[in-house]
Amino acid sequence: MKLKHEPFTTFFLNFQGGKFDHADRTFSSVARAWRNCQRDTSDVKELIPEFYYLPEMFVNANSYNLGVMEEGVMVSDVELPPWAKSPEEFVRNNRLFFLLPEPPAPPTCPSSHIAVSAKVV
Numbered sequence: 001m002k003l004k005h006e007p008f009t010t011f012f013l014n015f016q017g018g019k020f021d022h023a024d025r026t027f028s029s030v031a032r033a034w035r036n037c038q039r040d041t042s043d044v045k046e047l048i049p050e051f052y053y054l055p056e057m058f059v060n061a062n063s064y065n066l067g068v069m070e071e072g073v074m075v076s077d078v079e080l081p082p083w084a085k086s087p088e089e090f091v092r093n094n095r096l097f098f099l100l101p102e103p104p105a106p107p108t109c110p111s112s113h114i115a116v117s118a119k120v121v
Contacts, residue, residue, distance in 0.1 A: 009064065023067030029079035030090075052094050055087035 013019070020026070027033060027045075036043045050057050058078040060066065066075035084090035 006062075009062070020064070020066050023069045023075045026066055026075050027078060028066075028069070028073075028075045030081055031079065052091060052098075055091045058087040058090065 033045055037045055058080065060076040063076075068074050078087075080087065080090050084093065
């Protein structure tokens with residue numbers, strides 16, 4: 001949610017007539033965004049590169065009033081998964097995912113067709 005820090009805030013407000021978007025449409029929770037994308041094919045989210053290198057995008061450091069959702073929750077910092085103790089840890093773990101080696105390719109034939117010879121001594 002790059003709109004939480006400059007110069008993106010000013011660009012966004014100029015584009016939106018000086019107002020932030022409706023609070024319920026604002027990216028405020030990783031879990032909620034994931035859940036909504038899984039249930040509603042019209043709820044499309046772009047996974048921007050900043051997700052992997054800019055922990056500041058998850059923090060409302062300037063304390064902008066981003067509104068209150070219908071359920072009464074005030075939008076501020078992005079709610080991260082429980083395993084992420086900080087935005088920095090969240091970004092670091094997302095980057096590590098891409099460094100993991102690929103799983104081995106499955107065998108081209110079933111293991112039952114592989115002949116195993118044992119040498120008896």
